[in-house]
């Protein structure tokens with residue numbers, strides 16, 4: 001079966017620097033794959049390549065089996081992308097943001113649908129008519145996830161999704177991502193948080209210096225062992 005996301009021997013050069021070097025992985029439908037790496041490892045660049053903002057200098061990336069460079073619009077249409085700082089408007093309320101971005105996506109929705117999505121991400125009802133500039137980061141993320149739900153994109157790309165969240169918000173966020181994956185969403189997240197990656201992911205890939213140097217999976221429905229991944233991460237960073 002075609003994987004929603006696939007990187008095939010992906011190499012990327014940015015301003016003369018080799019940023020990714022022969023990276024290959026697939027993410028299956030309903031799977032959460034976390035790409036773990038230190039600063040500058042190439043994590044964000046990988047996401048930008050799936051979105052067609054950066055072009056591979058070698059190999060290719062595929063979304064639903066189609067080369068992204070061949071059809072950028074199809075790839076972007078299938079993907080909801082949460083950058084580290086959610087890209088919604090601070091001067092608009094949650095309802096206004098959702099209305100605006102859904103109109104842009106050609107998928108307008110009524111108030112009942114907006115509320116259903118905001119209920120699903122547990123954004124308090126009283127907050128929905130407030131401007132986003134008064135929101136916590138967790139609340140902005142919930143709004144961004146609600147938008148992804150309403151756009152009905154089958155794929156979620158998350159860049160450092162829990163940085164700046166408090167521990168309760170992190171747990172809530174992980175539960176939400178797991179519930180979405182349980183419903184068939186395919187999730188690729190990039191992070192330098194070993195603990196978070198092991199908590200939420202079905203599989204963790206270790207990216208270092210633009211190369212995928214390790215991979216960890218959870219056996220029998222258990223969580224990935226944080227100690228093992230942490231040791232590998234620390235060792236690789238030192239290497």
Ligand SMILES: Nc1ncnc2c1ncn2[C@@H]1O[C@H](COP(=O)(O)OP(=O)(O)OP(=O)(O)O)[C@@H](O)[C@H]1O
Nearest residue numbers: 014015019037038039040041042043044045046192
């Ligand atoms: N706009 C840019 N132009 C040129 N090179 C860039 C640009 N942005 C990042 N790079 C380089 O690409 C490499 C990978 O950066 P990238 O942002 O993908 O790493 P990352 O793993 O996401 O790091 P971080 O955890 O710090 O966000 C780095 O060496 C970085 O200097």
